[in-house]
Amino acid sequence: MSENRHYDVVIIGSGPGGGTMAWRLAQTGKRILLLERGDYLPRERENWDSQAVFVDARYQAPETWYGADGSSFHPGLHYCVGGNSKVYGSVLLRLREKDFFEIRHPDGISPEWPLKYDVFEPYYQAAEELYYVHGLRGEDPTEPPASKPYAYPPITHEPRIQELFDGLKREGHHPFHLPVGVRLEERDGKPLPHSACIRCDAFDGYPCITNGKADAQIACVDPALAAHPNLTLKTHSYVDRLFTDPAGRTVTGVEVKRGSATETFTGDIVVVACGALSSALLLLRSASDAHPQGLANRSGQVGRNYMRHNNSTVLAISRTPNPTRFQKTLGLNDFYFGSDDWEFPLGHIQMVGKSDGVQIRGEGLPGFLQWFPEKPFDWLAQHSLDFWLTTEDLPIPENRIFYDGATVRLDLKQTNEEALHRLKAKLRDLCAKLDIHPHLFDRSLYLGKDVPIGGTAHQAGTLRFGPDPATSVLDLHCKAHELDNLYVTDASFFPSIGAVNPTLTIIANALRVADHIIGRLGT
Numbered sequence: 001m002s003e004n005r006h007y008d009v010v011i012i013g014s015g016p017g018g019g020t021m022a023w024r025l026a027q028t029g030k031r032i033l034l035l036e037r038g039d040y041l042p043r044e045r046e047n048w049d050s051q052a053v054f055v056d057a058r059y060q061a062p063e064t065w066y067g068a069d070g071s072s073f074h075p076g077l078h079y080c081v082g083g084n085s086k087v088y089g090s091v092l093l094r095l096r097e098k099d100f101f102e103i104r105h106p107d108g109i110s111p112e113w114p115l116k117y118d119v120f121e122p123y124y125q126a127a128e129e130l131y132y133v134h135g136l137r138g139e140d141p142t143e144p145p146a147s148k149p150y151a152y153p154p155i156t157h158e159p160r161i162q163e164l165f166d167g168l169k170r171e172g173h174h175p176f177h178l179p180v181g182v183r184l185e186e187r188d189g190k191p192l193p194h195s196a197c198i199r200c201d202a203f204d205g206y207p208c209i210t211n212g213k214a215d216a217q218i219a220c221v222d223p224a225l226a227a228h229p230n231l232t233l234k235t236h237s238y239v240d241r242l243f244t245d246p247a248g249r250t251v252t253g254v255e256v257k258r259g260s261a262t263e264t265f266t267g268d269i270v271v272v273a274c275g276a277l278s279s280a281l282l283l284l285r286s287a288s289d290a291h292p293q294g295l296a297n298r299s300g301q302v303g304r305n306y307m308r309h310n311n312s313t314v315l316a317i318s319r320t321p322n323p324t325r326f327q328k329t330l331g332l333n334d335f336y337f338g339s340d341d342w343e344f345p346l347g348h349i350q351m352v353g354k355s356d357g358v359q360i361r362g363e364g365l366p367g368f369l370q371w372f373p374e375k376p377f378d379w380l381a382q383h384s385l386d387f388w389l390t391t392e393d394l395p396i397p398e399n400r401i402f403y404d405g406a407t408v409r410l411d412l413k414q415t416n417e418e419a420l421h422r423l424k425a426k427l428r429d430l431c432a433k434l435d436i437h438p439h440l441f442d443r444s445l446y447l448g449k450d451v452p453i454g455g456t457a458h459q460a461g462t463l464r465f466g467p468d469p470a471t472s473v474l475d476l477h478c479k480a481h482e483l484d485n486l487y488v489t490d491a492s493f494f495p496s497i498g499a500v501n502p503t504l505t506i507i508a509n510a511l512r513v514a515d516h517i518i519g520r521l522g523t
Helices: 016-026 050-055 117-130 159-170 216-227 276-285 357-363 377-382 417-433 503-521
Strands: 006-012 032-035 065-067 103-105 108-110 231-234 238-244 251-258 261-272 310-318 330-332 348-351 384-391 400-404 407-411 436-442 486-488
Touching: 006 016, 006 503, 016 032, 016 117, 016 216, 016 231, 016 503, 032 261, 117 503, 159 330, 216 231, 238 261, 238 276, 261 276, 261 503, 276 400, 310 417, 348 417, 377 384, 384 417
Parallel strands: 006 032, 006 261, 032 231, 065 407, 261 486
Antiparallel strands: 103 108, 238 251, 251 261, 310 384, 310 436, 330 348, 348 384, 400 407
């Protein structure tokens, strides 16, 4: 292998797990290679076009996968520098302290983590600072302890959302300012002239044309490339498989397809961060004589225990017009661990990006509005309040991704559905008390054309970590039990997923694992 193809560390994937790892390791001066199967996402007017983003799925990977029943679907994946974080909502919440312990649900047990919140807390703090998280400690009663305040102030509520915030408080609830990763400088609720974020209505689910969203490209990859010539980024680089030595203990080659060419790179350490689904597929593609079931899969757990939350985006009709542009500022966790009429956890409620007429037209009107003589898409959008609901799903072995011949198959059995139904009912009751139409209907296009709500946006759990090689794929440092130099730093390692977006935990864990790898690399 020529010297210019050997690196101290090869990182596969430039999303929050891989991009954050590259940012941290680049500071060591070691030779770091970052491989991304896509390219930079184009900056163009279509970035903020709801027809292009939500209906046409312009930036979504053009892949077809199959469910257990043989039906096809397009996964909500984005192959570009920054990965799925280019279109995420950028709400960066810590897992609650109790989420790291065993939690009982009607459908089963959410398992305990082998490491607890205190191990992750300093890395959560560093992750919030790195990704420009704006927030306010102390409003949310489920908030875990933190060593410092947020480094950036909370995003100001626009008037209609402030009314909702005040109304919830009058009803005895505890709304809070969502912690949002955003490069925003504002005064009196308006962005300052030099602010990257302009508080527009095309933030949640859209790529950010002004680079105001704190995604992995903007927060980590580009700054690291600018500051550290020892970091190399190669785009259009699809990693087809990993090779090992004959004993199967060390990754000795990373086979990369770049256009019509195939190249092999080597690294003293290899970090896989393709996203929970794609990382599992890479290990399965890398089967060999030493690893006949797939790389690092002696336990048979690679690809299993897949989680993606039970997510629902619902639209409520307010009697009062809602001219809000940047709506994603309010959250509510009062039902996170249960309610007065149910002992089990319900989950998390937050505002989501504002609907427009194009999105509503793309989804069709629900039955209770069909009596309108004309379809009032724009009127509905002008009066809508949009909410994102998240409840926990369970990591069962039958929920898994694997190859069925040459095709990708994703088996998914719903768990904890009653919690989501009950959380919707709680939201409906709140709306009725706050002069909002009690009917809610789902926004199915939120994650792209033909993708069920929730889709693969919160993918986690396919390569869980733990102390026992018989029941886990990775050790407590997220190194594969069976290999000496293979690490994974996306959400694959999650034993359970809680009911908040996994991204901040991915970032925090990447920083944690980076510290361990730095110790291995030495000076």
